[in-house]
Amino acid sequence: MQKAEQVLIDGGTSVDELMRRAGQGAAQMIWRISADQPTLVLCGPGNNGGDGYVIAQWLLEKGVDVCVAAPLEPKTDAARHAKSLWRGPTLSLAAAQTAAQFVDCLFGTGLTRAVGDDWFDHFMRLFTGARRRVAIDLPSGVESDHGTLLNEIQPFDITIALGAFKPSHFLEPARSMMGDLVGIDIGIEASSQLAILPKPRLSGPGPHDHKYSRGLVAVVAGAMPGAAQLAALAAQKSGAGYVKIFAPSGFPAPHSSIVVETVADVDELKQKLADDRISALVVGPGLGRDDHANALLDAALTTEAPLLIDADALMIAGSGFCELVAGRMAETVVTPHAGEFARLTSDSLADKIDDSRKLAAQSGCHILLKGSDSVIASPDGAASISALSCPWLSTAGTGDILAGIIASRLASGASGYRAACEGQWLHSRAARLAGPAFTPEMLIDQLPATLQECL
Template structure:
């Protein structure tokens, strides 16, 4: 399972707008369909490697792409058959169907499979769940390699519904841009390896996949304070704040103070008792404050969060600190740069009653808080109040273990303390976190993410 790095993601509505803009600029929809069909034919040719191909065509333009691909594959000498669910219902699909000179078989329970199935039944136009009979007929084709056109049929491309496709794809060719369903659970695993065929659409937009991680070297004239100073506030479980402080150092902070704990994981971390917290909040060199790791709901947490908000420092708020800060953050209306890092349960508690896809909900939360929201999970979404979104699918499953969220909070603190944009900082931290987890793999515990042998390996 994979998606390309740093490519656009569009909802069906945005996709139709991009398609219309393309038409207005002189590229016809039929030209777009030809390009889509050519891209699919190319990948199908390589996947089939000489074995027979069966293309399943639906009534809309997704089916139209399938007819174009069938014609091009036949012209190249591939052994290709077409089965249709219904007659073409759009002008474009009718035109594409008319140019296919081979037979069209009915898509019923007697349909013979082929080594490669190309699924061109439904794309972004699917408006309701697939009929039961079709699901049954498709399931009888399972077990072959499947190439999905745009999205696996049955999936709601905007990620708002959790409909599963009867034919999960090994490869999905996204047309023009990725769709939310490619990067959100539960549909993303059904898309297999997602490839992007750009087909000439200007997908611009504000939503993208996670960019590749690039490690930035400190400036030649850097000193410990210029690289960013981070203050981590410990609660009753100081191990979590210790992990966050170690992660802040490993992620590039020049100086880390752990307030309220004497459990500093490294000698380079300055551990102080809690009494100095107010003074530290007044220290002009502090570039980011982290509150929340290992700090459950309590009056003390409320006090520490309010003190940090009043100090006006850029903030990373994790776990219970998110709900504690929310009313005040909302009032501050973006005056204090902040990154919130809720997992599913924390998100539901802090932002009840939101609807739509995980992207929609992350955006609504970011707009309410006027803060960057890192809505964690295997399909982490990073959303900014101005509408920018980065989707971090597929992450790393090895991160599903205690303490890794504390490490992410620490990395966010380090990136934020550099002084740049909070959204860019959150994106860099999520990328850093996933890249390190990928290097460790099986057996990962959160401490490994900040261990020095990993650093040596990363520097090799």
């Protein structure tokens, strides 16, 4: 983002002009949602504060009863210029009174440490006394890149992001402080190795496609049949041409179209996995964690097809994970939740994006770190954050479904990173369509409609 701003500035667009676009865009948004509510704008010393003076002046010209509170004079040229154009009253923090609407321009992306108590106590007084609270770019107290809270703030009603979304708009715990999140275009083309997951663009089968060209997904089943069945069903309803489960005898097929191939032992599994028509393999959901499960995982790792590793397989692999996957030539996607991730790295999770990137680079695998703020990282350093979150996904079976969706995307020929990104988006979107309190089957049933949206 800062690089993108610099390109514009080098090309002749002044910081004043960017600030004018940002402030006016934000003011118009505020005007649309709250019209003439009496408003207090809290302006800090940096360019975020400068945005605040632009917003305040724009609202004043609309006839709004607006006041600025500022703890310090502006420190940047652009913010000084914005203040020079402000025609309304400016009060100290201590003198400022609460207003119906509170607009927070104390700090944006430049916050480097917690806001001190002398300012923060007033900040909270003015915040608490307002009926509507609007944060400009980022709520003060939130650092911009890692989702970290530097102060104990409370949720805003709306956050207006300027120019581009920052990682903390989507990473917890910061994300929960944003309220409704909207973006303002100020003419900056942000390009970075960190992306917000876009809606996938998929194509359906062509006239010459058949079940194998659309992709054969195989699932290695273990001790708990339900999880492997869900992964298989999800793969099927995400568009795979053919879905098979390799399972011990007596394993129930989840649907008459899904083939269950009995494997008597690990050697037989290895033989079946040598079938080069297999386009993607899933191992982990319901695998179990005993010696037999361990041997099934070893067998699965012999496949030359793209591989999705999840759940029990990750718990078995533990800190030996990187060694275990070291020899793999085909794409490998790994989908741990935070607990499984900590098991793979033998360390607690400090920074979702950096830690996922590190594990991806060390292992050569694509890592999808699951959570309400899922992060996907690739060995080449690319990373994406999911902006679609659905807290109703926090229920048993949904991870197995995600594994099946990603496997079907791998089977269609997508790269590991792309399959993980597409799978994550489809999963979250299906959850939104399923509404509250869904069963795994209800979630799976939404997958065709979700695919339809992406064709």
